[in-house]
Amino acid sequence: MTELMVNNANNAHPLHQPPAERGRRASRRRFLTVFGTAAVGMPLLGACGAVPDRPAVAADRKGPMGGAQPRVQASQAASPGREVKRTSFPITAVGLTWTGSPRGVRLRLIDRNGKPGAWQKVTAGCPCAKDPETARTKSTTPPNRALVPAHGSYGYQVDVDSGVKVIDAIAIDAGTSGTKGRPATAATPSNSAASGTGGAPAFPPAGVALRADWGADETKRFTADSSESSPTRFTRAQAITVHHTATPLDDPDPAATVRAIYEQHAVSNDWGDIGYNFLIDRQGVVYEGRFSGTDGIPAHNARDEVVTGFHTFAFNPGNIGIALLGDFSKEKPSTPMRASLVGLTASLAALHKLDPLTGITYTSPTSGKSTPGPALGGHRDWTSTECPGSAAYLDLSAVRESAAKLVR
């Protein structure tokens, strides 16, 4: 096994460093890491059909929340059902992207000793994506995506139904978060009726975990030549759309999951950043998503325009994406999560003068196309998908009512 690992010992936040230093660190993303592969009861894939491992970074820095920054091995599952991918680090999650049936993929994890676990069905999560006008790869529909928890495994294997093609597979070590600096309380709208002070809720609500708080490695937004992979674009807010991540509800380290999603979106999908504008965990902690500047105001510029994320294919500009961490196909959001969703959507609705109870006509600033939709809705209101899960979707009408009461 040959490894060329990048060990980045600098603890300073990249945004606190001069541009030259940020660029130097960004370029490290391009170093190649080569890991060996081993078969477990199956023949190794030959050179024919194998896709070379992609550039990857391993970093051992401490994150702002006290845990390690994410480190990553990226590898293509060139031959599902035959090839076993092994890593030299414990895997937090395996990110998968595929075309074909959303239910046509299975995965099994490999432990430290090379012993495979049971095959598990992979559930496709939110099919978030860049808009076709801004994506480097043009497509008419986004592929299926999933983030499968790996519980510190050291490898994985993928099997698929006929007609399914795995586009990308990535093993992610997102580190552990620790408790130092972790936001402990749910985000609540400040200056709001809920707090007894009257008036519309202010934005941002109290308690939002900014990118530095959850350990976003800002170098991942830059290319080797120090330019932003996806430069920020801002536009007038028109809608708020709720998603779910289809990850387990009993997540022991939601901040690590946010980092893993960031890794999958920014690097594996090559979007240059996390696709959502906000994420909320079961404790009600709200996480800042897509980068919008360094002023501490999430998702917006100084003119209160919203940064374009990558979450609702063809309807991203002006559409604020909020992802609930977990799978809400059958379970409703927890009480703290729901309270934070209400508080966040109320403060956004007040800021942008949106009525959570009404419909809007969304007009894409890039394509000019107009489409009717809800001011506060779910991903499935805009496209054919199960996101944000049936239980969360059914609960949205009550969320709208509660948010509207706070705004009025």
Ligand SMILES: [Zn+2]
């Ligand atoms: Zn979604």
